[in-house]
Structures are given as C-alpha cells and as structure tokens.
Amino acid sequence: MPFVYFDYTYIVLIPAIILALYAQIKLSSTYNKYSKIGNSRGLTGADVARMILDANGLWDVKIQHISGKLTDNYNPQTNVVSLSDSTYSSTSVAALGVAAHECGHAVQHATGYLPIKIRSALVAITPLGTKAGFILILIGLIFSTPNLALIGLALYSLIAVFQFVTLPVEFNASNRALETLRIDNILDDDELPYAKKVLSAAAMTYVAALVSSIAEIFRLLLIINNSRRRN
Numbered sequence: 001m002p003f004v005y006f007d008y009t010y011i012v013l014i015p016a017i018i019l020a021l022y023a024q025i026k027l028s029s030t031y032n033k034y035s036k037i038g039n040s041r042g043l044t045g046a047d048v049a050r051m052i053l054d055a056n057g058l059w060d061v062k063i064q065h066i067s068g069k070l071t072d073n074y075n076p077q078t079n080v081v082s083l084s085d086s087t088y089s090s091t092s093v094a095a096l097g098v099a100a101h102e103c104g105h106a107v108q109h110a111t112g113y114l115p116i117k118i119r120s121a122l123v124a125i126t127p128l129g130t131k132a133g134f135i136l137i138l139i140g141l142i143f144s145t146p147n148l149a150l151i152g153l154a155l156y157s158l159i160a161v162f163q164f165v166t167l168p169v170e171f172n173a174s175n176r177a178l179e180t181l182r183i184d185n186i187l188d189d190d191e192l193p194y195a196k197k198v199l200s201a202a203a204m205t206y207v208a209a210l211v212s213s214i215a216e217i218f219r220l221l222l223i224i225n226n227s228r229r230r231n
C-alpha cells in the first residue's frame, strides 16, 4: 500500500513544501507590514473598489463586506467583489492593493479576458476530475493495472492545469491593479511599491501551489512506475 507507508517518493515533495511554507510566511509578513501603513489620501479598500469599478463602467458589480483576513475575492457567477475585514474599511496600502486586484478580476470578466474564461470552465470540472483520477490511481495500484493508474493520473493532473491557468489570471489582475492605482493617482509614487510588494507576495502563493501539485503528480508517477516494475 504505497499511500500508507512512508516511502522515498516523499522526497520529491520536500522542495515544494519548503517553497509553499516560504510563500505563506512571506505573504503574511509582507501583508502585516503594509497593512499598518495608511495611504495619503485616506481612501478605504471599499472606496477604491467602487472608484475602479465605476471608472470601468462596472456599475452593476456589487461590493460586499465579508469576514476574515485575505479572504477577498471576485465571484464571476454573482458578479460581486467581496472584501474582507482587513480590506473593506481599511485605509492601508495593502488593503488598496488587494481591493484593486479583486476589481482587476471583475474587469477581466467584463472584457472577456481569455484565461479567466478558461479558468471559469475548469472550476466546474477540476474537483470531479481530480477525485475520479485519484480513485482510478488507487484501483490501478491495488489491482496491479498501471495503465489504469496512468489514466487516473492524467485526470488527476487537471489540478495542475487549473493552477497553471490561474497564474496569468492572477498576474494580470495585479498588473491591472497597479496600473489603475498609479494612473488614477490613488497611490502616490512612494506608496505604489508597497502595494506591489503585497501583490507579488500573494502571486507567489499561486506559483507555490502549482509547484506543489506538479511535485505530487511526479510522486504519483514514481509510485505507478514502481508498481509496474514489481509486476
């Protein structure tokens, strides 16, 4: 039972785990630092979100206040930008960066940005694909049919495709955010690099998630190959 016992294939996960930990710590520390620095215009995250949405003609996109920290998101189904406790009424440069980033997703959706369309399509099928894939891998390993396990692994790999498509969506939303914050004079030249640092740290967590998935897929491939050799 390769899933139960510790085996050497776990080693391939170690760099990915270190990267994920680093990205999480980096985001936490960067966010904490710049959530204490207020913007010179005294605008809140919600103010800025409304300004950006209106400037892009997205008057119909609603903004809501949700609980939590860094739980901010844009939902293309409901067309709502949700800003967390630490963003909605905060005047920090970090909050403004995050609010502008979420509005960037709303603009992507409104302008038909291709990667967000692909991502939205994958949102529905990815959890199903990875679950079915994992079950097929298990069955393939238990009944010594490596080819079935490989088919399962291909399905399971949808998670990495999803995370890969997420990267341009996230990077583009951050670029749009920084561009808007600059052009509309929401943040001044001293404040902009702070917002950029927060958004770059957030983007790093998406890269780390993809690397983790690739490492996990590689590990499963090793396990399947080992089982083939044993047969």
Ligand SMILES: [Zn+2]
Binding pocket: 101, 102, 105, 169, 170, 173
């Ligand atoms: Zn985002």
